[in-house]
Amino acid sequence: MATAIALVPALTPLQPAQVAAAVTAPSIQPRGLPASPADDDVKDVPLVVSEITPESVGEKSTVTVTGRVSNLTEETQTGVSVRLRYSSYPLSDRDALDAHADGEGSTLYQSGPRFAVDGDLPPGVSVPFTLKAKAKDLDLLGGLGVYPITIEALSDSAGAIDAQHTFLPYIADTKTGDLDTIKTAWVWPLMGRPQRADDDTYLGDGLNENLAADGRLGVLLSTGAQEGEIDPAETGEPVDPDAEETPESPSPSPAASPGQEPGDETPAEAETEEHSAGQVPVTWAVDPGLLADIERLSSSGYQSLTAGRDPAEQPALQDHDVSVNAQAWLTHARRWLDTDPLLASPYADADLPALLAADLDYDAERSVRLGQETVREVLGRDADPTLSWPAQSSMDSATRDFLAAGGTTTFILNDAALPAQRWLGYTPTAAVSLPVPDREAGTALVADSKLTAAMGADTHSPGAATLSRQRFAAETAMIAAERPSVDRTIVLAPPRDWDPSREYAEGLLEASDSLPWLDVVALNDVKVDNAGTKSRQKLTYPDKLASSRLSGDELDDVRATRRQVKLFNSVLADDEDPFRPAVLRMQSAWWREDEALAAVTRARVSETVETTKGKVHVIPGEPITLASKNGTLGVVLANDLETRPVKVYLSIFSENSERLAVGNYTDSMEIGPGGKTTVYVPLSAKVNGRTVLHMSLQNADGEPLAEEQTMTPVNVTGLGTGALIISGSAVLVLILALAPRALRKWMRNRARTEEASQGPAPEPAGGVGADAMPHNGNGPVRDESAAAASETAPDLSGRQEPDGSADTDRESETVGVDGDADGAPRP
Template sequence: MRTVVRTLMAGFLALAGPVLAAPAAAAHVQEAQQSARTDSASSHQLTISIDALNPSFATPSSTVTVSGTVTNDTGSPLQGIQVQLLTEDQDFLARSQMDSYAAGSNSVMSPLPIGTPYVVPGTVRSGSTVRWSASFSAAAAYYGATFGVYPLEAQAESAGGTPLAAERTFLPFWPGNDSADPLSTAWLWPLIDEPQQGPCPQTLATNSLAASLRTGGRLDTLLAVGEQWAQQDELTWVVDPALLSDAQLTAQRHFVGGNATCTGAPVSPASAAAASWLAALRTGTAGEPVVVTPYADADVAALTRAGLDANVRTAYQLGESVARKILNRPFGMAGNGPGDGGSAALAWPAGGTADASLLTSLATNGGISTVVLNSGEMTSTDAPYDNALAATTTGTGTEMGVLLADSELTSVLGSASAGAPAGAQFAAEQDFVAQTAMIAAEAPYQKRSLVLAPPQRWDPPAAEAERLLSLTSSLPWLHPVGLSSLASAADDLKARQPLAGSQVDTAELGSGYLSEVRSVDSSLALYTDLLYQPSASMLQTLDAAAVGTESSAWRGAGGAAGSLALTKLADYLRYWEQKVQILAGTKLLLGGASGPAPISVQNAGQLPVQVGVEVIVPPGSGLSVANPHALIVVPAGKTGTVTMTMYSSGIGTTTLQLQLVTKNGLPLTWRGASQSLSVEATHYGRALLVLIAAALGALVLTSMARWIRRWRNDGRVHGRSGGAG
């Protein structure tokens, strides 16, 4: 009977919730409550907080202890302050009711005092904070035998019983082991950061990663806590390969910052913490399910929308290659799914949103068969109840499994970051307990699943992260399972509803930014085409720098850092491309009908290049070139020369155009990559040979004539001499 009532009430509240309660996400509720406390303090009021609840859920035999603080900002000392706990004997029927209660709306029934009030001893001076603690017996609360979530309030009162301030929380009640079928609960545990490497080898944009990898840093906390609970909670690690590459470089002597010419970057010593973190990651995730994101957790949705499918393929291929090398295990198409380390089977798009075209891109370019989305993206297969399993179709009509990560719990997990006060941390933890209990209590004997996905760049306090994982394995209404088992179940479902054909996440990279990405892509393609036999590591560095500019980390507040990375890559390409130039005179004299034309190409860059020298002859000029498309390899820092043979059928001046092109014929467009050459054909060479031949002939004839005359004269002289004798 109770299940029938719950079903009817849940359906009603699902329809009427926005009108009756205007429910907000639990994280926003906590922010509102914290803001209210701050406002109260600034307006000279008494405030009360709850920062501990032991145990986190009640059983028929338990004694519940609630504790927290009272702060006096009234401007006057107060005496006789007491704290009274209140609850109700009616549990919540839907999560929207819980949201309404946390936001300050009245609950279903009037709250009833429970337990003995705690009397604050002595005088509470203005500006001071004191602790309080009060207890009650669960049996005295008349919760009965029903599994559910109940309201719990701590009210600060004056000595006369006048309410002065209140703080609300939730208390699940678990009657016994058969109160509900546990939810099959799977965790995604993200190790994702901002990409740090650009085009300059051995160089990071900033040294922020080193601090995050040190003991107590964000990534160190996530790894250490995750390792502790990985097997017990069957965590699925979600790792960005760019983080692996950045950590590997941080563990070595490296450069930080610098300019687009790869100079001016100070040296940073190797980080022992980074080396230890990587070693711990390899050990801690060995044999555990690991899913790798596309490199730099690229914003696949934005790239798909911009038609940059080749970039999506590059991001996946590069990510799988880097992760395979650093973690020394199979990923991607060579893997067999998240259960054994393969990443091709499952994707977790940035922000957890997608449309049909994105699913098509994931399937085509990443080999994806299951996608993790926010629960708001699709209706549960067990609506109005929550269930993580669903299926949909891609833009081409093929089916894809969907795991719906509970959106409200994602907000709860992200509501208290490192450094948050104890009250905020407690609120997040207790909301987690209550929200999961409410999901289970909505349909206690219906087998359902729950996927827990924190924010992708989650920054929890270590104690909170550990507490949440310990709760997952200790709460009786949760049963930890591996994500791969839920993925298999989702893949077996028949698609019941499609996603929106086109759905733009307002946070994704914008069209203006992606237009710049497209321009840099063109420049990069030109530059790599220019290089002569570049090494695989060099090409990977350039690809990583390009994909790094497409990271989802540059959404929202990260946009400035993304623009900086994009500008640096563009400047780098422009600088080194322009080191290749033509060195030739502006005028060439062609004395005969043909002649050589030497053309030099200078490569002032750091890598060898191969370019073509193309000679463009205007039609009808009477000038032709024997090899107008000569290729030349020019080593780094050298000048190479290619000699072309030109032919002229007439006399006159012709202006040619010399153009450098890549080996594939793409013209180089920067200043110095093209040059005009004026060729003057005179044919003076042939005429000069005729003149020289004629002159030589005349000289020979003259010499012969002189010899003959001398010979004759000599004969006469000898004759006369003989007769006289």
């Protein structure tokens, strides 16, 4: 360059400022800002470009590049300098732009301003730099276009230190009217992969961190809403979508001015509306599955898996308290997303092409229906059912027909799904007509894949946000420069898992509104360009995407789990489907890119379904003994589910029905949450021995709830018929033998009782009672015949005294059953 480019002094007044000079024209170099230790965030970046202004360069602009250079080596570097190199010719196309961004473009020979470090640069020390040049001195020859620049750091001792490749979008003279603005519409994603396996188990604790004010989802929500940062202390109660709104009574505004009529805007209100009107319009795209994951975090404590990604590894669980981050995030989301356009993906971003190809249409329908229900429950409002953003921004014809049948009229796709015509030499418009069988044509809004990739760059490292924002300006300027006089539309749809820095996200929104070649509009204001429709090919589903969809083996695992879920649901008395969200999470398109975590998710859900089914069971009993021909068995059934009643059928059969038969019993019953009930089952034994009873709980169709059955051994010990007859006969003989003796004893006891009741008689001579002897008028007379009979009568007891006389007094003693007088058992 023939002319030196003057540079302004650095900002610090305490020391002399260094000034960069053009290589071709030496000048005095004032000293720069003092060196400082390198920050931790630049320890891996020796050259950081922190700002480039302006983003859009005009003829009268002054280009300013600021940043810092650091010595990250262990040796002192001498002769360190930073310089700007550029080309005075614009890049020819977007491919050349990509090449330069990757450092693979043509060498830039023009030299711009240069900054030299005063003195040596010790290890671990950083020095700020500023490069300035007037646009007219750069002699940009092509007018409207994108010019490549490179910022280089060099040293005499180490040579090239680092280089950053970026761009200068340039508009020579906008008064000519050659430049037509490009309509630009935003789709702002609040999406991400499923965070849970079953409803209560998270795959990690990353979601809680992402919901913080400076986390991924926290930044996306606050920057997209353009309302400031999330206040962590501001939490609220969950929204009840069925609650009726309470009308608020109007009240006079405290800011009303004299003479203001009721209903007129106050200055504060007018300022608020003006601020809202000045915001960049965005259309929010939410994943209902992610919203449900966030809502679960905000309601109660939860568990997360801490194991690796091997499904065979026994996972460890970590307990967490309720997430305050989730509560604050939901509170702000309900407020900030209240009126903006909103679209919802199917629940957990289901892999619709895979489900439809595998004849799982019912699951595909449930994912859409549950998605709409979840948005209503969590956010308290409905999503627009006419807008769809298919997974990976692409779809096959079956998915198109399925979504169209559900009410979709506008499809957000990428340019791999609707490629530009091969003969087209520029970027076609985004809004085109999309043929849909058996109905009016729909609308396709095609996002540019290169823009999407550029916006998805990592912007968390030092200087990355500045370079990425400059890349966005360059990409859009290049599109505008391709056909300056052709009306076109571009759709800005960042990646679904977008993780921008706050600086970058805010910068993109500002750039889309401030760059002179862009005219930001609402997505629903974009109209189809019928002429532009011809510039795109027909709907295409790339082979790479078709081959990456969920495989047959993966869906077979899902089917197996669904069968167990269906069996469990069949015994629920409230006719619900509690595992429906978990099954749909297993079918997410996100698992295309993470097969290991997908396997862990499927294994965890399958295990949870089996465990939950096992909570409705027969309580095993102890082995029982049946000591008679007939008996009754009490079977206890338990429902350990805490919130759900069940209706089950008890099935019992004998392993050997000829030995032990099961009678009629009540086989169906409803058991409340946490309840138990007992079923009494009659049993009939025919032969002694051991028999096993098999018990299982079934649904109404006779399908067992569990593969394993409860077994109860029954031991029959009752006697046979012949033994019963013999025993009965022996008892009868014993009764007949003892009856006479018992009768005689009873008669003697009765006689004695009667004698005792008559009182004592006078003692006759000879010691014989007077009442025992007959009277002849002069005294008692002895009955000789009776006495003789008494003396000669045999002893019924069969026992004799030692002197040979009968012991008649023993007849008055108690007689035992075995014949002993005292009732004691005989030896």
